[in-house]
Amino acid sequence: MSKEITSRSEDYSQWYNDLVIKGSLADYSAVRGCMVIKPYGFALWENMRDALDKMFKDTGHVNAYFPLFVPKSLFEAEEKNAEGFAKECAVVTHYRLKSNPDKKGALMVDPEAKLEEELVVRPTSEAIIWNTYKNWIQSYRDLPILINQWANVVRWEMRTRLFLRTAEFLWQEGHTAHSSAQEAVEETVKMLNVYEDFVENWMALPVIKGVKTESERFAGAVDTYCIEALMQDGKALQAGTSHFLGQNFAKAFDVKFSDKENKLDYVWATSWGVSTRLIGALVMAHSDDDGLILPPRIAPMQVVIVPIYKGEDSRAQINAKGQELVNSFKAAGIRVKFDDNDNSRPGWKFAEYEMKGVPVRIAIGVRDLENNVVELARRDTKEKTTVSLDGLTERVSALLTEIQQAIYNKALEYRNSHITKVDTWDQFVETLNGKAGFISAHWDGTAETEEKIKEMTKATIRCIPLDNEQEEGKCVLTGNPSKQRVLFAQAY
């Protein structure tokens, strides 16, 4: 194999980077902390985006586009939000470059083109959007506003990881405005459910829905709901968040509406988002030491057909059959590629498509044709079977569905066997150092204890699961009384 990747057991973190780079999903760039999303990675993102976009539209949302820049005075209007993002903002201060008189051919910032007010490159768009909603909302008749935006955002992270944490990333951000708290909360939960549906049924990744503690809440939110997934190294990953913002932004931007009784009140808000970070989750959750494993529903290529030529004679015959299969697969809505590239040998191609996580590989040789069969290989289990060409399209279609489910089941089994109930601090530490995963433990409800546990173990409270069972218990650290267990984990 031409592209060696580090194994998970050797170095999980390097394994991940190898997969992203050698699986052709992304590349490093010349800009600190920013990545290039390569065509294969972007095709994956397009499939994810299109599925989500349809779900948003089916739930009554429309897309719009708001400016990339947020004037500093708007950015600071909602104090908590500003505080939360101030430390990681890219700031535009000038609007022109000029020739550098000291260095031929070089440019320098033109000091005469300093902006009167600095512009923050959006780390999130609540400020610019609520400043706009102010002009759009007068009465309850203007509500609800159910807008989503697909955009790039910038957060100047000090330590970056491809997809998981990059200075610039792509995401969608929903920003809705409502005439009552109840309606806004319902929207928050509705979108959390949309995310759960998408991540579980398209990305084949089981998630736990919950609410964040105060210290893990989105800056400016009243409540942050989240979906949490588990990676193969036992660390958790926040896959999406949906925020009930209360009237915080309406108050900061003075957005009021008159209700049916002509009474003025501040508007209620939500925001919710998922990002290209999901691709990182996808890679970490399902892949193995030979490369990516992609769920068929979002895989850019669901099936690859590799011809095995033996001399020139059979070439035309194999190609004809290959093309026939491609046409039949395409007609059935299957994303398929026939790889008749002469520059590489079948063995190299097999490894390459394994690396790229193509769910099904079909090999056809001349002997196969004589026997009216092909060799079918599943990426997830590596099983190979020889199957008849008769009814192949239906068979492959069913197999893709089966693989989607199998990948989900495997992740679910792993996740479920990595939720450990612990009742003592010893067990807590032992579990973290051993199998890791989610730890279900009692917590006394104080930010102080939460912080102490984080300092001691790097584990944070991932969420308080929705519909959590209420039971009396004692905090795993302090022994103080507690009414319910919460989920701890180390996290990405």
Added chain:
Amino acid sequence: MSKEITSRSEDYSQWYNDLVIKGSLADYSAVRGCMVIKPYGFALWENMRDALDKMFKDTGHVNAYFPLFVPKSLFEAEEKNAEGFAKECAVVTHYRLKSNPDKKGALMVDPEAKLEEELVVRPTSEAIIWNTYKNWIQSYRDLPILINQWANVVRWEMRTRLFLRTAEFLWQEGHTAHSSAQEAVEETVKMLNVYEDFVENWMALPVIKGVKTESERFAGAVDTYCIEALMQDGKALQAGTSHFLGQNFAKAFDVKFSDKENKLDYVWATSWGVSTRLIGALVMAHSDDDGLILPPRIAPMQVVIVPIYKGEDSRAQINAKGQELVNSFKAAGIRVKFDDNDNSRPGWKFAEYEMKGVPVRIAIGVRDLENNVVELARRDTKEKTTVSLDGLTERVSALLTEIQQAIYNKALEYRNSHITKVDTWDQFVETLNGKAGFISAHWDGTAETEEKIKEMTKATIRCIPLDNEQEEGKCVLTGNPSKQRVLFAQAY
């Protein structure tokens, strides 16, 4: 009517702004020169984007995503390109804000978070992309690279207009790499033809294909091809450009490939783009004093059905028929809305959908139902007809096709009657001050003459049409010998 718009004859420029704002396409924002694209405008852009994206993919291109920021040292590498964009760059100089000690609740740029190297917000992505291609290209086997990117870009324009010229805009930029000059030129022309196809057949806007003169060329290009359209005020608008970049960027970023004979050479490049500016062209080309006129193929809403209730009795009956029509239209792939909103009267709705340019309006009253008819109104011609409910879906489907063609024909007729051949300077000035439009005139081929004409009349050479007729003549300004006519116009 609730929303008055300025007429074209009164103030063309204000008419345009009124249409954009009152037609719900876009809104001003708090950021200088940046606009908000509203849901209706964004739905229009989505339809345009999806049609173009399919055309790009059908011609072998794939999408990818490159960083928003360009480090200054990369930005300045291709000297002409840098020179061309330096004066309109937004520059990020800092990566953090901090509390302003002098003003409670306010933030300020943290002077300790100054970037070592400034980052330019991309005005176009050749630099960052060719710096990446350097790592992707070694041999002719790595070529061609046929990548497109949908992205936001920023050009700090001093005078901005909604859609036509905004500091931030959305666009697509194709960036391809080839092993020969001929292949790159072919790509340049192929994408020009894709743009022509899209603008003419989807946007119903006839264009002239041509080549730019040196002074109007894209900074860093060897040749800039363009499509030029004509607006209703007789001004031209550049609707898309496709650049043959030669080896300029390959040389600037040292991108070489080894050919089949193992000889090293610099890679050949193209880039091509269209932007949300096209929406400005669309508005200006087709609309009238009552609002937008949108071509059916890209209209967010192709048909609106307005019920005319007379009392409560007939309401259920009309709604049932309305829903039946919606279902039948949707099944036929028609984008339709049934507007049973009680907050506004039919007359208000009629005006509103005229403003928004919905191609076909259907009104149904109780008397209509008794007679098995509806009233059909075309937005483009304002014709109203009473037609049978039998076969209505097919009729509306055909009507949409007819409207698409009629809008194109009208624009074509206008355009063709606004290309004036002139042979003297007097005629040139007279035409410009009179009917305007394109002026076909001889030019001596010098940048000097071109510049003089621009200074005297604000008219520029829009293009040298492709397959231009060669004929001896005398320059319209200097009388010097010329071999062909070129197209002049004042332009947006």
